[in-house]
Every structure is written in C-alpha cells, then in structure tokens.
Amino acid sequence: MKVEKPSRYIGMEQNMVPKNPDEVDVRFAFSFPDVYEVGMSHLGMHILYNLINKEPRYSCERVFAPWVDMEDQMRKESIPLFAIESKDEVRSFDFLGFTLQYEMSYTNILNILDLAGIPIHSSDREEDFPLVIAGGPCAYNPEPLWEFIDLFVIGEGEEVTLELIKIYDRHKKKGYNKRKFLEEVQATMEGIYVPSLYDVSYNDDGTIKDRFPLISGLPETIEKRMIRDLDGMFSPETMIVPYMETVHDRISMELFRGCTHGCRFCQAGMIYRPIREKSVDRLLELAEKLVDSTGYENISLSSLSSCDYSQLHLLISSLMDRFEDRKVGVSLPSLRLDSVSIDILKEIEKVRKTGLTFAPEAGSQRLRDVINKGVDEEDLVNAVSYAFREGWSRIKLYFMIGLPTETDEDVMGIKELAYLVKDLFFNRPPEERKGNFSVTASASCFVPKPFTPFQWHGQDTIEEFHSKIDLVKGSIKDKKVTFNYHDPRVSYMEAIVARGDRRVSKVLYRAWEKGCRFDGWSEHFKYETWLEAMKELGIDGSFYANRNRDFSENLPWDFINPGPSKKYLQTEYTKAIKGETTRDCRLGCTGCGIKDCAMWGVFN
Amino acid sequence: MILRTRFTKVGYLKYLSHLDMVRLFTRTFSKAGIPIKFSEGYNPHPKFSIGNPLPLGTESLAEYMDVELAYWMDPETFIERMNKSLPQGIQLIESKMVEKRASLTSMISWSHYEIRFMSDKLDEEDDFEEALSKWNSLSQVNITKKRKKGKKKVERQLDIKPLIGNITYKGKDNEDFHVLSALLKSGESGNLKPIELMEAMERELDLKVDLDMVMIKRLDVFTDEDGEIKELA
Secondary structure, eight states: OOSSOGGGTTOOOBTOOOOOGGGOSEEEEEEESSOHHHHTTOHHHHHHHHHHHTSTTEEEEEEEOOOHHHHHHHHHTTOOOBOTTTOOBGGGSSEEEEEOOOGGGHHHHHHHHHHTTOOSSGGGOOTTSOEEEEESGGGGSOGGGTTTOSEEEOBOHHHHHHHHHHHHHHHHHTOOOHHHHHHHHHHHOTTEEOGGGEEEEEOTTSSEEEEEESSTTOOSSEEOBOOSOTTTSOOOSOOOBOSSOOSSOSEEEEOEEOOSSOOTTOHHHHHTOSOEEOOHHHHHHHHHHHHHHHOOSEEEEESTTGGGOTTHHHHHHHHHHHHGGGTOEEEOSOBOGGGOOHHHHHHHHTTOOOOEEEEEESSSHHHHHHTTOOOOHHHHHHHHHHHHHTTOOEEEEEEEESOTTOOHHHHHHHHHHHHHHHHHHHTSOGGGOOSOOEEEEEEEEOOOOTTSGGGGOOOOOHHHHHHHHHHHHHHOOOTTEEEEEOOHHHHHHHHHHHTOOTTHHHHHHHHHHTTOOOTTSTTTOOHHHHHHHHHHHTOOHHHHHTOOOOTTSBOTTTTEEOSSOHHHHHHHHHHHHTTOOOOOGGGSOOOOOOTTOOGGGOOO | OEEEEEEEEOGGGGGOOHHHHHHHHHHHHHHTTOOBOBOOSSSOOBOEEEESOOOTTOEEEEEEEEEEBSSOOOHHHHHHHHHHHSOTTSOEEEEEEEOOOSOHHHHEEEEEEEEEEOBSSOOSHHHHHHHHHHHHHOSOOEEEEEEEETTEEEEEEEEOGGGEEEEEEEEEOTTSOEEEEEEEEOSTTOOOOHHHHHHHHHHHHOOOBOGGGOEEEEEEEEEEETTEEEEOO
C-alpha cells in the first residue's frame, strides 16, 4: 500500500448519511482540519453533521486533512481533495466549514483549501467557489485567519448554522452574489463576523489604534451565539462509528455547557458561560438511542467539569442500571479533585477500571490560588488514597508551567506532589497495595488565551520554560515517577497565533508555503521554518507571545462579546497577581457580566 | 455452539484492516442482539475469530469466521440480523453450526484468487500462454521475504514454486484487464500473497505489469486433508 491506514479515506461507516447530490439544494462540507481519527473524535462534528443532514434539502459531508503520505500521492496524481461521503470534489460544495479547535491546525486549513483547488485568500474567491466559514473556540479570536475565511461563526453553532444555510439557500435561488450575501448576514444576524467588511488601523508601537466597519449599518461589537434550552436544542441521537480506532472511540454525551469554577487560565470556562444543563430524562433518552444506533461499549460523559453535573449520581446509577447487562460502561473524562466522590468512583469501576487522571494544574497552593483552581493538597490526598484503597495503581497528574507569578519553588511543587502520591501508595501496608504503581506528572507550557484574565500576561520565553523544565526533570530520580513535558517551541508558536492580530495571517501563509502543516504533531512541527517565515515578514514573535499588555490596550479580539465583561477579566487578573481567589459562582454571583444570567434554573 | 460463517469483503471496504474488522463485528454483534458468548474477566470480549486475514486492499468472496454463541440462534436469523447492520461490502452469505475441532486458521491452507492486471507488453491472449509455459518450466523461483524479528529486520530466500497449486489465464475482462486465476498456499503451513506472485512473475518474465494497479480478489478457500484439497467443512 502506498498510504497507511487507507480506511481514513473510504467513509461508508455505520450511520454515515449518504445523500443524492441531485436531490439537495445546499451542500455543506464540514472540515476538521486534522487527520480522520482526530476529527472523528470531535463531538461538535457529530452534532452539526446530523443537524444539517436531518434537513431533507441540505446535506453535510466530511472533509479531513489527508495524512502526509496521502497528500504526496494526491499531488503526484493531481487528485483534488474530495469529501468522504460522495467522493465529490470539495470545491463543488456550497459551503466549506472549518472547526477551529486549536491554533496549530491552522496551516492544515490552508493546505486543505489548496488541495481542494480553492484559492486560499478570501478575496480571490468568487461565486463559483464554496463559501469558506469557520467556528469553534478559536474563532473567538478570528483575526489571524481573516484573509482566508469569508465568515466566522462566534459561539454555539446549532441554531446559527441552519439559519445561515437557509439565507444562503434563498440567495442561491435568486442568483447568489457573495458580497451581497455577506453584507446581509453581517448586518442582520447575531454571532456572525465577516472580516472583509471591517478594517483596522495601528499605532506606532504596533498595537491596534482603531477598528471600524467599512460600510454603514454593521455592528461594532459581535455578540456570541448561545442556546438557552439544552433539552430543547438539537442533540444527536446517532453517531458515525469509524472502522478504525479513533482517539475517543466511544459515545460522547454532553451533560451541560459552561462552567462555574472560574479558573483564570481557562478560555472555555469563560467563553461558554453561563452554565446550562440537560435533564437526566433527556440524557437517558439520548443514551438509549445512541447505544442502539452505534453498538458502542462505552459512554463518555463529557463536559468542562463533568463532576459538577447537579444530578450526577442519579444519572450514573440510572445509566449503569440500564446498560450493565449490555456490557456498556460509563466514563468520566475528567475528575476534579474536589468533587471526586466515593460513590461515583465505585459506580464506574463496576465495569472497567483504568488509570486515573487528576489536574492540580499548579504545584503549589499559592500558585493554585493565583489561577483560582479551587483545590488543595488535602483534596488530592483524599482522592488518591481512596483510589489506591479501591485498587487503582496508575495516577496521572496534569500541570502547567509558566503561570503568572510562578517561582522556582512553585515549579518544584510539581515534583513534590508526584512524590507525595508515590508515598501515599507505598505507605500503605504491603498486603493492601494492589497493582503495579506508577505516577506520571505531565506539564504543558502555559499559553495565555484571549478572553481569560491572563489575556494581558506575557508568556514565559522558551529559555525560561526550559530552565523550569530542567529544574523538575533534574529533581526526579525515581523509576516509579515519570515526568513528561510539552515542547516549549510549539507553545510559543501557539501563543503567537492565539493572541495574534491580522498581521499574523501573513505568517501562517508564509509558513504554509514553506511546508508547515500538522504543526500539532511533533514529528511534523518545523520550528526553524516558522522562525524563518516571521523573519522574512519582519514580524517579532515576542510582541505577540511574551509582551505584557496594558489594560488600556485595544486587543485584537475586543470587538467580540463572549459574555463575561472586560472589566471582570481585569478584576480577576488583578486579584490573581495578589493571590486572591474568587468563589465558584454557583455559591453566589461573582459579577462576570453575562447578560441576564440566572443560572437558568439549574441550581435550587 | 459455533457458527462457521462465510462473508464477503468487497468494494472500498477492502481497505479495512484485520483490527478494523474485529472492531466492526464486535459492535455489530451487540447492535444486532446476537447471543454471542463473552470471555470472562475484567474486560469481557465477544468470542469469535476470523480465519486467515487478507492483506489490506484485497477483496474477498470467501472470508470465514467462527462465532461462539452462549445460546442457540438459528443461522438464518443470525445472517439476517447481522446483515441489516453490516455495510454493503461486508455481508454474511452462509453460516452453519460446526463441532469445534480445529481453528479456522489451522484449517485454511489454500486460497483461490482472481488477479487482474494491466501489462504494457502482453496484448494477445497467446502472448500470456507463452509466458505462462515459460513460467511453468522454471523449477525454482526464489523471492526475498522480509520479516521483523524484534527490532531487527530479517531477510530470507524462499522458493515459491511449491506454494503454487495452479495458475490459469482467463483472458481479458471488459475493462481491458488481464485476468489470472491462481490457487496459492495460504495459512500457517505456507503462505504466498498474490502480489508476491506477480512481483516474481514480473521479475522472471518481464511482462511490464503495472504493479500499482493489480486488483486481487479471493474467490474461495480450501483445506488440505492428507494432500487432498477440499471444501471447508
């Protein structure tokens, strides 16, 4: 075989929706800009795919980034990129929609456009090419992609996607003009951003002076889209079941959206506010349909902090009762140390017992207060001790390095927590130690993100990251304790793009031209090439990554309203530096500024 | 109770790996409500085995698996329920209860293939008959088998002549492909892949075959009982 894993490209999986192109009015190509098995693990894709396909006159097909071996073959044989369902060329579709889940996938977007024979720049595309749109969490700072994407969707996509397709359908039937369409949706719809209808001016120091609409009647601020009633909203009752093993090879069920903890590093925790839950009845109904239609053996209860679900015990015991004899297990992707409950762990382990992962995020209590991660050492001790008593023996701990105000002492806390976990295991009487013990501490390099209290914070330099990593690495001398860390160079590039402005789009284009793609895959990340691209364009990476911003600066993403106010983020940053915590907002409003947030009747 | 089941693997689904197939069937048993037996232990898995996996990219009308049932289900119902959930290219075509004597893998020892290819040299049918008689006159044809042994790559020479039952030329099909029919050793007691045969023929006979465009389909498998080639019981 000339390409490995050919089942990435064949489609025909269970629950795929094949539609006759002649019988639909609008064809939407949904693209996750990474390889098949990564993209197929993304819940959002399954939602939008089934949402669009339930409309008889619209169709949605999938497009992924061909792996490098397939790309070579396609370029060699001049085969244009095709959608998986019909194998029709992507360029013959009405829409090509990208989901933006991580910045290091952006060069894949350019590559997908190129492989499809679609001009990469929005301004080079007339009516005979698909409308290229994008959404997802990274769309909250759309500017680094402004030259390539015709239209961004800001916020939750379930309603806005169909609205958009309907308006397009109307335009198409009376003679579609791209510019007219874009102007209409920008002027009339919420949660839409058409970058070509706005312009930006800069100050001498390189910061943004002003941004303004190019025609009258357009909104200055873009409001995010948000769905209020999660029970009433479309939720998929089926999922495509890939033949090949994917990253998350199971049913994924969303319990709620939003999060009340207010961790200061977390973008999702800010932009997905307020918290809104699905009911237990609705979830059980969905679970039944999903298990029936997929034959999957595991249901993952995925949300930002799944243990916070107000009816978690009831939900889990109902699911276990209902599916135990069908050998269907339930899993929670993330456990918060403070809400690990003995009952939940006991319920879950009945079917399967895997390693346990906890995320203290920072090594010292001082620093955990800075980031407002409301857990302490006692929580960790309690949770881990319980896990050992119940027979778990493999523990993973997640940390970040480079958090604001971090000292060497804080960094060494990573080693200390890992050793504490080890001692908790070996201090147990030998007859009570079950399994083969290991603890893994993983550290990622902190990337400050837009719409978080740390959006003004300058990232550590690559050298600073390395010296901190070396400090921990050099201190761990125990075979049972493993320390892993992310490549600081990747996090540096990610920081540049994450808080980039319009000028960063040139860097993306140049880096892609020079061969960058699959930058999220360490074997394909070409740091030197990225540096060359920036140098050629005269762009200083540290301006974006390492610079501390002033509160008065116009940030590139300020024109988007994600819910929480800028003033709230400023207050949180100020408190962070002082090491002051902010309570979980379910215990009482913390004034983040979300319009008419009443917690949507979730609590009490 | 074991249902010995024959199934197809055609069209795009020829690109599914053996592991993909195992995963597909595991889910389909559950979805179709088949009373399959599960293994004991922490991670119970359904008890079934697929005999003699195909190389990736080869079609087949004769794949076999043994499915162990916890309680009785008649083969017709089994086939009907499974086929409802299985994709078009993978369909069960025959199933019958067998006494468990030997594993499928140990039983299957010959495969009958249809091999389709393009050649820049052969045109007339006689050309190939001539080439074939030259091939038949060779007493020994060695190929190099590469194998990974741990981290080391091991190469060995292998005479493939004893692994060939017969080869016959079937003429050209309507897509202008030359068609060969070949009976080749298959399984634990010796195995020759059709593509290895074609590579060896290309080397020995210089047929100018486009080796990237060789289409292979397994038509049937046989067992060897004391030197006699028989249908799978």
